[in-house]
Amino acid sequence: MLVVVSPAKRLNWDAVSGEQTAPQFQDDAVRLVKTARNLTLGDLRKLMDLSVDLARLNRDRFKVFSAEPDAHDTRPAIHAFAGDTYIGLEASSLSQEELDWAQDHLRILSGLYGVLRPMDAIQPYRLEMGSRLKTRRGTNLYDYWRAAPAKALNAQAETLGADTLVNCASQEYFGAVDPKALGLRIITPVFMEERGGEAKIVSFFAKKARGSMARYIIQHRLTDSTGLKDFDTGGYTFNPGMSEGDRWVFLRDYPDA
Numbered sequence: 530m531l532v533v534v535s536p537a538k539r540l541n542w543d544a545v546s547g548e549q550t551a552p553q554f555q556d557d558a559v560r561l562v563k564t565a566r567n568l569t570l571g572d573l574r575k576l577m578d579l580s581v582d583l584a585r586l587n588r589d590r591f592k593v594f595s596a597e598p599d600a601h602d603t604r605p606a607i608h609a610f611a612g613d614t615y616i617g618l619e620a621s622s623l624s625q626e627e628l629d630w631a632q633d634h635l636r637i638l639s640g641l642y643g644v645l646r647p648m649d650a651i652q653p654y655r656l657e658m659g660s661r662l663k664t665r666r667g668t669n670l671y672d673y674w675r676a677a678p679a680k681a682l683n684a685q686a687e688t689l690g691a692d693t694l695v696n697c698a699s700q701e702y703f704g705a706v707d708p709k710a711l712g713l714r715i716i717t718p719v720f721m722e723e724r725g726g727e728a729k730i731v732s733f734f735a736k737k738a739r740g741s742m743a744r745y746i747i748q749h750r751l752t753d754s755t756g757l758k759d760f761d762t763g764g765y766t767f768n769p770g771m772s773e774g775d776r777w778v779f780l781r782d783y784p785d786a
Contacts, residue, residue: 530689530693530694530746530751530752530753530754531682531689531691531713532634532636532695533635533636533637533638533682533694533695533697533698533706534614534635534636534638534697534698534740535637535699535701536606536637536638536639537611537614538657541604541608541609541610547648549604549648549650550650551649552643552645552649552650553649554643554644554677554681557643558594558642558643559596560664561641562594564662564664565591568588570585573587573588576661576662577660583655587654590652590653595652598650602652603650603651604651605648605649605650605651606637606645606646606649607620607631607637607647607648609651613736613737614736614737614739614740614743616740617739617742617743617762618740618741620647623747627748628647628648630747631747632647632648635647636685638658638698638702638703640656640659640670641654641656643678643705644677644682657701658671658701658704670705671705675707676707676710678705679706679708680710683710683711683712686712691752692713692714693715694714694715695716695717695754695757696715697718697742697743698739699736714754714775715775716754716775716777717775717776717777718738718757718778719735719776719778720735720738720742720765720779721735721779721780722781722782722783722784728771728780738765744762745762757777758777764781764784765779765780765781766780766781767779768780
C-alpha cells in the first residue's frame, strides 16, 4: 500500500542529519526553475498570489537553485516541509526504522519535483501545483507533469507488490495524478468535524488529520486497507454510514476552542 500527501508552502530549514537521496525528477525541477527565472517580480506575485516580500524571496530562491546542489544546501523533503499536514505527520519523532519504511511507502506530490520520497534532497522553493506556469508542454503544471506522477507511483507499487493507494493529498495536488494512467485502487480518507448534529470539513483540521493518517500507516506498517478503519488519532472514528465506495469518512466531535 502506498500513501501520498501534499507538500507545504512553509519550510523548516533547521539542520537535519542523515543520508539524503536524489529526487527522481531532479532534471525536470531544473527545467522548471529555468522557466521560473524568466518571470518578473510582478509575474511571480500574480502566479502564486504572493506579497512583494514573498515574491522577492522566491525569485531569489530560483536564482540560486542548483542542478547539483551541495548537501548543506538541501534538506530531506519529509523534514523540510512544515505546514499543517506535517504537524500531523510529526516526522521528527519517527524512528529510523519508520523513516526507512516510509521511504518505500510514502510519496509527496510536488509542483516542482513531481513526486518525492521522504528522504529526497530538496532545495528551498515554492511552486504550487495549481500554478499556471507556461512551459513547452502547456499552460500549467498539470500540462507539464501529465502522466509522470501516475507512472512513478505505479512503478513503486509494482516494486512493493501493492495494489492500493491512500490519497492523503489535497485536490490541487492529487489532480496531477492521472487516474487513467494509475492502475491502483484509490482510497481517499475524508476528515470531518461534527457540532450540533452537523458535520463539515474544516481545512486546518483536515490537513493535520491527513498527516496523522500517513503517520498511522507508517507506524503500523499497514499493507491492508482494512487497517485504516482503526485510525483513531485525534479522536476520529471511521463512519461507515457517511462513507461511500472508497471515499472513507472519519468523524469526530468539533474540538473545543
